[in-house]
Every structure is written in structure tokens, then in C-alpha cells.
Amino acid sequence: MVSARTHSTAAGTRWRRSVPAAGAVAVLLAVGPTLFGCTGDPGGTTTGSPAASGGTTASPVASTSGTASPSVSATPTPDPRPTAGSAKGPARNLPKPVMPAAAKQKTEAGLLAYSKYWVDALSYAYETDDISPAQAATSRACVDCTALYDAFTKSVPKDGWGAGGKITSELQLVDRLVPDINGNYVVMARLTQQPYTVFDSVGVPKARNPNVARYSLLLYANFVNGRWGLMNYDRLEG
Numbered sequence: 001m002v003s004a005r006t007h008s009t010a011a012g013t014r015w016r017r018s019v020p021a022a023g024a025v026a027v028l029l030a031v032g033p034t035l036f037g038c039t040g041d042p043g044g045t046t047t048g049s050p051a052a053s054g055g056t057t058a059s060p061v062a063s064t065s066g067t068a069s070p071s072v073s074a075t076p077t078p079d080p081r082p083t084a085g086s087a088k089g090p091a092r093n094l095p096k097p098v099m100p101a102a103a104k105q106k107t108e109a110g111l112l113a114y115s116k117y118w119v120d121a122l123s124y125a126y127e128t129d130d131i132s133p134a135q136a137a138t139s140r141a142c143v144d145c146t147a148l149y150d151a152f153t154k155s156v157p158k159d160g161w162g163a164g165g166k167i168t169s170e171l172q173l174v175d176r177l178v179p180d181i182n183g184n185y186v187v188m189a190r191l192t193q194q195p196y197t198v199f200d201s202v203g204v205p206k207a208r209n210p211n212v213a214r215y216s217l218l219l220y221a222n223f224v225n226g227r228w229g230l231m232n233y234d235r236l237e238g
Contacts, residue, residue, distance in 0.1 A: 084127065085163030087203040091128045097121050099137070106223040108177050114228035115187040115219055119169040126165030126196055129156055139222065139229035155207070157200045165196030174218070184220035184231050191215055 085091035097120040103113035114137070121133035131149050138145045156162055174186035193213040198206050216236040221228050 085161055085199075087163075087197075087199060087205070089203070090161035091163065094124070094128055096130075097124050097133055104227060106177075106228075108173055111177065111185055111187060111221060111228065112171050112173065114221060115171050115189060116169060118219070118230055119167055119171075119189060119191065123165070123167035123193075125152060126162055126167065126193075129162050137228075137230065139224070139231050142229075142231050142233075144232060145230060156198055157206060159201035160199050160206065162196060162198050164194050166194045168192050180220070182220070182231075184222050187219045187221065188236070189217045189219055191217065 080093060082094050083092045084094070097117060099117050100113050102110050103117050104110065118134060118137050121137055125131040125134050131152055135149055138149075140146075168191070170190040172188045172190075174188055177185060180186055191214070193215075195208075195210050195212065197208045200206050218234045218236060219230060220232040220234075222231050223229075
């Protein structure tokens with residue numbers, strides 16, 4: 001169930017926003033409730049070569065000294081190129097977002113830079129299943145954020161992975177660098193998220209949002225101990 005409430009600032013009432021009655025937990029989770037049935041044997045594994053399985057011993061190779069030595073397979077070189085996740089496997093080598101120096105300043109530019117970093121960190125979580133950069137940029141006082149991150153982690157099956165879900169943003173300060181009635185500084189974020197799929201351990205899709213999603217959020221941040229932190233967020237109606 002969703003209720004509506006207003007956002008008030010020193011300049012007066014500006015926005016109406018939607019707030020889930022149970023707390024804004026899953027408004028950012030792109031994966032809908034649709035579950036895709038598994039086909040074949042989801043628990044099956046691909047067996048390796050006889051030598052790798054331990055059932056057969058490698059044949060000895062004669063050396064010039066007359067002493068037999070086992071053959072050694074060359075170790076494949078890991079591909080260093082950034083690779084997006086897909087049904088073939090999780091993402092690899094995607095660059096982790098870096099907090100810019102401007103985001104550490106209590107200025108309008110600093111608040112915008114921080115907000116962009118947080119959105120980029122959330123995007124990185126969808127693309128790589130690594131929620132830690134977003135968590136590190138969030139205040140521990142943000143209960144809804146903690147619930148969101150927990151729900152995100154639980155949405156990916158054991159040994160599974162997410163693919164897609166990249167988020168881009170357009171950011172706008174609300175009342176510039178004037179705090180709201182709770183002492184937080186507010187940024188409106190218009191977000192666009194690409195299709196997102198959750199796969200199980202063998203690459204079978206378990207949940208999917210096949211469409212590009214567009215939504216707007218109010219981000220509430222505060223500057224404490226020399227750094228910005230997200231205190232709360234709300235999804236705007238419409």
C-alpha cells in the first residue's frame with residue numbers, strides 16, 4: 001500500500017511523494033515479482049576432463065634423462081577486459097566508481113557530486129552484485145537504505161548473479177544548499193535504468209525486468225564529520 005505525503009523546505013511545500021506504508025524498501029529494485037521457471041536440471045554441473053576429475057592419471061612423457069615427468073596443462077590467462085554480466089556468467093572487471101574530491105566538500109557542487117557518486121554506486125551494485133560502495137556512502141541512520149540493501153542482497157540466489165540494470169541520472173538541487181525541516185539537503189534525481197535480469201548458478205533467469213525503467217527520487221543527504229551521507233530517500237509520484 002502506498003500513501004502520499006508532502007516534502008517541506010524553508011521555501012515552502014514543493015513536492016508530493018509516494019511512500020510505501022511499510023517503508024520505502026523496494027522502490028529501487030528493478031526486478032519485478034515475475035519468476036521464470038527453470039528448464040532442464042538447474043542443479044547440474046559441467047564435468048571437467050578425465051584428468052581434472054581425478055579418475056585418470058596423465059600419461060608420463062619420456063625425457064632425455066630417462067626420468068618420466070607428468071605433462072602440465074597451460075593455465076589460461078584471465079581476460080582483463082571489462083565484461084558485462086549475461087547468461088554466460090557474472091560481470092568481470094567493471095570499473096568501481098570513485099568518490100570525486102568535490103564530493104567531500106559542503107558546497108552545492110559537492111552535494112551534486114556526492115549524489116551522482118551514490119547513484120553510480122547503486123548502478124555498480126546492479127551490474128556486479130557488489131553493494132559495498134553504496135553502503136559505504138550511506139549514513140547508518142538511513143533505515144530504509146539498510147532495508148533496500150538487504151533486499152537487494154537477498155534477491156540474488158546463492159552462486160547466482162545479476163546482469164544489466166545500469167543506471168544513469170539527471171540531478172537537480174532542491175532549494176540549493178538550504179536544509180529542509182529535518183536539517184537534510186535535498187536533491188531530485190531523475191533515473192533511467194536499463195533492463196535487469198537475475199540468474200541462478202547455472203545461468204537460468206529467475207527474475208527479470210525486460211523494460212527500461214524511469215523514475216524520480218528525492219535524496220536526503222547531510223554533511224557529518226567532513227563527508228556527505230545519504231539519510232533517506234523517497235520516490236516521487238508520477
